[in-house]
Amino acid sequence: METPDGAPGRLRAAVPEAGRLVRLAGPLIGNNLAIAGMQFADAVMAGRLGSRDLAAVAVGGSVWMVVFLFAMGTLMAISPLVAERYGAGKHRLIGRYVRQGFTIALAFGVGIVALLWTLARPALELIGIDPGFRELTGDYVEAIALGGPGLCLYLVLRFTSEAIGWTRPIMYVSLMALVVNVIGNYALMWGNFGFPAMGAQGCGLASAIAMWFLLLAMAAYVLGSERYRPFAIFAKLPRPRWRLQRQVLRVGLPIAVTIVAEAGLFAAISLLMGTLSANVAAAHQIAVNFASTLFMIPLALNSATTVRVGQALGRRQLATARFRGWVGIWLCGFCMGVSALGLLLFRESIVDLYTSDPEVSAIAVTLLFVAAVFQVSDGIQVGAAGALRGYQDTRIPMFLTTLAYWIIAFPLALLAAKRYALQPELIWGGFVVGLTLAAILLVWRYNVISRRQTWRRA
Numbered sequence: 001m002e003t004p005d006g007a008p009g010r011l012r013a014a015v016p017e018a019g020r021l022v023r024l025a026g027p028l029i030g031n032n033l034a035i036a037g038m039q040f041a042d043a044v045m046a047g048r049l050g051s052r053d054l055a056a057v058a059v060g061g062s063v064w065m066v067v068f069l070f071a072m073g074t075l076m077a078i079s080p081l082v083a084e085r086y087g088a089g090k091h092r093l094i095g096r097y098v099r100q101g102f103t104i105a106l107a108f109g110v111g112i113v114a115l116l117w118t119l120a121r122p123a124l125e126l127i128g129i130d131p132g133f134r135e136l137t138g139d140y141v142e143a144i145a146l147g148g149p150g151l152c153l154y155l156v157l158r159f160t161s162e163a164i165g166w167t168r169p170i171m172y173v174s175l176m177a178l179v180v181n182v183i184g185n186y187a188l189m190w191g192n193f194g195f196p197a198m199g200a201q202g203c204g205l206a207s208a209i210a211m212w213f214l215l216l217a218m219a220a221y222v223l224g225s226e227r228y229r230p231f232a233i234f235a236k237l238p239r240p241r242w243r244l245q246r247q248v249l250r251v252g253l254p255i256a257v258t259i260v261a262e263a264g265l266f267a268a269i270s271l272l273m274g275t276l277s278a279n280v281a282a283a284h285q286i287a288v289n290f291a292s293t294l295f296m297i298p299l300a301l302n303s304a305t306t307v308r309v310g311q312a313l314g315r316r317q318l319a320t321a322r323f324r325g326w327v328g329i330w331l332c333g334f335c336m337g338v339s340a341l342g343l344l345l346f347r348e349s350i351v352d353l354y355t356s357d358p359e360v361s362a363i364a365v366t367l368l369f370v371a372a373v374f375q376v377s378d379g380i381q382v383g384a385a386g387a388l389r390g391y392q393d394t395r396i397p398m399f400l401t402t403l404a405y406w407i408i409a410f411p412l413a414l415l416a417a418k419r420y421a422l423q424p425e426l427i428w429g430g431f432v433v434g435l436t437l438a439a440i441l442l443v444w445r446y447n448v449i450s451r452r453q454t455w456r457r458a
Helices: 007-047 051-075 078-087 091-127 131-145 148-163 168-188 199-224 226-231 242-274 278-294 296-314 318-354 358-390 395-419 429-457
Strands: none
Touching: 007 051, 007 168, 007 199, 007 278, 007 296, 007 318, 051 091, 051 131, 051 148, 051 199, 051 242, 078 091, 078 148, 078 242, 078 296, 078 358, 091 131, 091 148, 091 226, 091 242, 131 199, 148 168, 148 199, 148 226, 148 296, 168 199, 242 278, 242 358, 242 395, 242 429, 278 296, 278 318, 278 358, 296 318, 296 358, 318 358, 318 429, 358 395, 358 429, 395 429
């Protein structure tokens, strides 16, 4: 059904469309928070073992995250590809894409194990990680790497379920995996239930077990649910089909680069802040941690927007697809506007939850003020990225975001920190510039692509 003509009609249609987006994204928010909960549980439980284990989990987690984000970004291509075929009613073709996704995921998963088991320890030494916890970090990375194949295969099923608009099982299995992860930590890190106390290595192994649990639980649900029966996902063993695999990689690899580029910006600025002082590094961690938690909502809306746009395109409802993308973009911006207001009003209280150190608190409060400034830009850019993925337009956005983050934003932050020795909040100006520029460029790109598609139909 096409969208109404005229601004009043579009405004009336935007409210129910926003409601559908929120319903689709709701379980994904739960999924995102469950994943964040695993990271939180790992940090808290490792911290009780001592600073060496906590440092090993923190540094090892950063190494793992870079590799994982690249694999996840590539496999995210399954979502728009399946959403479009679902909208077009090409159910059997969905099964083919999923099976080819399994082939790619297995290759990525095995590659993760081989890469981290081969290169992680030499890389840690090359970077100059403190020898006091370097071996523990290597143990953690090698243990968590064992979950790579299971997690990558799970992501194919997760993005397939997301693409057909059925997101509840994603939330349920992630919440169960959180419980598995915590129990695994309790048993393997601390030596309970008859297991040896393995410390940081046990933490990585517990995470790997939780990853394989995600795959098994999601596969069991897909096998038992009528919703997935028309796709015949497990009707045959996957045979490599290069044409379909090339489509997945063509859409997915630019997504992977984009995600790693944004995560890399935050990681690089974190390193810059860490060179200033312990208080600045601690304040930075507080502000980033809270801002990242708020980001879980627009991140879920981003995925929902991809699905809604992709399904409309599959039905050849091009004006509807364009409309849905705009609703997703502005809804993400609105949600982050509310977050910005909350940060401005309650940032002192938020910081009090993390620390009682007056010096750290003072810096963190100023950083949360800067975070409030870039909240709306961050929401709009992630909404626009999701809308563009619905159109399977990922290559040009990759170049645009790389320009915004690494050609413009990071050099500004580097100059502020190293050449001019400015205050921490001014170094964070790199986030403001990068995210705002990314938002402008991605919205421009979305307007061009969606309008071009609509005109072609006319």
